Amino acid sequence: MPELPEVWTITQTLKENIMGFEITKVASSRAPGIAPNISAQVAEKKITNIERLAKNIVFTLSQESGEDLFLIFHLAMTGQLLFDKVNSQKKPWERLELTLQKNNKALVLKFCDMRMFGKVYTANLNELKKLKEKYGQDIVEKMPSPKDFLETLRSKKTSVKNVLLQQNVISGVGNIYAIEALFLARILPKTPTQNITIQQAETLVKTLRKVLEEGIKDRGTTLDDKSYKDPFGRYGNHQKHLYIYGKKTCPVCNGLVRFEKINQRGTYFCPICQK
DNA sequence: ATGTTTGTTCCGAT
DNA sequence: CATCGGAACAAACA
Numbered sequence: 001m002p003e004l005p006e007v008w009t010i011t012q013t014l015k016e017n018i019m020g021f022e023i024t025k026v027a028s029s030r031a032p033g034i035a036p037n038i039s040a041q042v043a044e045k046k047i048t049n050i051e052r053l054a055k056n057i058v059f060t061l062s063q064e065s066g067e068d069l070f071l072i073f074h075l076a077m078t079g080q081l082l083f084d085k086v087n088s089q090k091k092p093w094e095r096l097e098l099t100l101q102k103n104n105k106a107l108v109l110k111f112c113d114m115r116m117f118g119k120v121y122t123a124n125l126n127e128l129k130k131l132k133e134k135y136g137q138d139i140v141e142k143m144p145s146p147k148d149f150l151e152t153l154r155s156k157k158t159s160v161k162n163v164l165l166q167q168n169v170i171s172g173v174g175n176i177y178a179i180e181a182l183f184l185a186r187i188l189p190k191t192p193t194q195n196i197t198i199q200q201a202e203t204l205v206k207t208l209r210k211v212l213e214e215g216i217k218d219r220g221t222t223l224d225d226k227s228y229k230d231p232f233g234r235y236g237n238h239q240k241h242l243y244i245y246g247k248k249t250c251p252v253c254n255g256l257v258r259f260e261k262i263n264q265r266g267t268y269f270c271p272i273c274q275k
Numbered sequence: 276a277t278g279t280t281t282g283t284t285c286c287g288a289t
Numbered sequence: 290c291a292t293c294g295g296a297a298c299a300a301a302c303a
Contacts, residue, residue, distance in 0.1 A: 032298080032299090093300090162293090263294065
């Protein structure tokens with residue numbers, strides 16, 4: 001589910017609401033992807049920072065004495081972070097519950113994940129640094145020059161769409177936004193990276209940035225399964241503004257949109273507009 | 276029953 | 290040894 005714009009929205013919402021809160025209680029279910037030692041690790045620590053790293057959400061946890069610890073969430077396909085009231089009923093697919101307190105305010109943050117591809121675990125500073133090193137260019141954080149972007153694309157011998165999805169090369173982009181950016185750049189998704197021209201690279205990096213920023217402005221994309229929502233349960237709006245993902249006809253030429261699997265991922269493109 | 280799904284990691288083939 | 294792509298992970302829905 002969540003790609004960069006969705007993770008960005010969730011991170012921002014968390015920042016605005018639970019900075020400085022202390023984790024007073026942890027209830028964790030044993031599930032693949034939930035670190036088994038999580039409770040003891042994070043209890044009684046204070047959330048002093050919240051940031052997005054690629055598609056991860058990273059909490060900095062501080063305590064009176066000792067080093068900072070980092071709590072890392074990866075939502076994968078169906079993960080959610082949802083606020084709830086203290087002593088509330090379990091939500092569907094609830095895997096982890098953090099009770100948070102600051103002054104006289106208390107609330108609960110729940111990690112829910114239907115398919116359980118998501119991960120929750122802790123890391124020390126060194127491990128976080130290693131995680132950061134794994135990720136490639138984040139287009140929203142820093143716009144690469146066309147030349148650098150072309151070099152990045154050509155560093156892998158695969159299709160241009162495939163390389164957009166490789167987090168160690170370009171981080172944060174997922175299937176939907178990759179399809180959208182390629183459509184706006186009028187590039188066929190299967191084009192080998194070696195055939196991409198400097199002009200195409202320049203256009204593509206701009207359209208990538210554009211679709212990611214539009215996604216952020218719309219607070220993310222909620223597809224028909226409704227699985228993406230922000231911590232308050234609010235859906236995104238970007239599904240109303242998608243150009244070609246999930247469409248039957250091309251919004252530019254009105255021709256039939258083609259659907260093909262590329263590296264096992266469903267891919268929509270217009271065989272007329274995209275070259 | 277089969278095929279589909281926003282993601283990532285691991286393993287086998289080249 | 291490096292790189293690429295398919296299988297697997299799991300659950301719900303059409």
